[in-house]
């Protein structure tokens with residue numbers, strides 16, 4: 001059986017996700033939610049969604065009566081994730097919510113509680129966990145291929161050019177580069193070490209005269225300390241492009257670059273640098289996006305917890321709040 005997804009918010013990333021249902025085995029798209037009726041009608045035709053499956057933000061709650069919708073996928077600006085996740089759970093639907101899960105840990109807790117009350121699953125759109133290179137890097141790290149893990153470095157940034165986007169408006173984004181792209185560096189440090197940080201120390205560099213950075217940060221660099229004694233050095237920014245993960249262990253290293261983009265991943269292992277390029281085994285589906293979409297459907301059908309449930313999103317927001325606090329207060333913050 002294919003479970004039906006309702007896509008909420010027809011922006012850039014929804015446009016990347018919709019064609020991916022063609023690569024899915026257990027998921028299909030059955031509804032669209034948008035404030036722009038003309039766009040919704042056009043996309044509905046393109047992706048085979050019936051007219052009766054088109055909603056706007058005021059009629060959204062009527063989705064409760066649509067038997068063809070099992071899952072609501074929230075692809076809205078970050079500040080709207082909590083509201084639409086909670087409304088979807090109240091409508092009796094399972095939820096896929098984009099990263100960052102919300103703009104605060106408190107909101108994440110409300111989302112988890114709403115889905116638990118409704119007995120619905122909640123998963124966060126951490127697509128890299130279904131991407132073959134990242135999956136293989138995790139397997140290698142966990143199997144001790146690099147020895148005891150001592151250090152993970154992860155840098156994720158891109159050049160934000162348009163000063164008018166919601167991502168640069170704290171009220172809608174909840175923060176700057178860290179909330180948007182830095183969360184990949186944070187995730188990578190956690191999934192490569194398999195550990196949770198006990199302390200963070202962060203430093204910010206933002207030119208507040210730059211019209212892009214009136215309310216959000218540009219560059220943040222932070223370290224994380226893990227219980228085993230391993231450390232992570234992470235960095236994110238909106239003023240230069242970078243996308244890599246580097247793990248140093250007592251017996252060797254694992255490197256990915258680009259690490260977490262939509263495509264083009266490359267990976268190396270070695271004792272003294274990039275000795276060997278690794279071709280990972282295929283992922284669960286032909287693309288990471290389809291793997292992510294089908295994972296939630298399969299978890300619902302088998303009544304299992306997604307590997308990136310709301311708890312995972314909440315943990316990232318807790319650490320993000322600690323990183324911001326550390327940068328603001330100029331001190332190491334324990335978790």
Ligand code: NAD
Nearest residue numbers: 009010011012013014075076077078098099100125127166
């Ligand atoms: P976008 O600006 O392209 O799309 C946002 C959509 O929300 C638009 O259709 C817009 O009309 C709608 N919207 C409704 N109310 C709005 C409001 N008050 N202000 C602004 N837009 C409003 O953004 P996007 O790039 O599609 O990002 C959406 C979400 O997806 C974000 O949470 C982002 O972090 C996430 N995202 C994830 C990935 C990934 O690889 N997992 C990639 C891109 C974006």
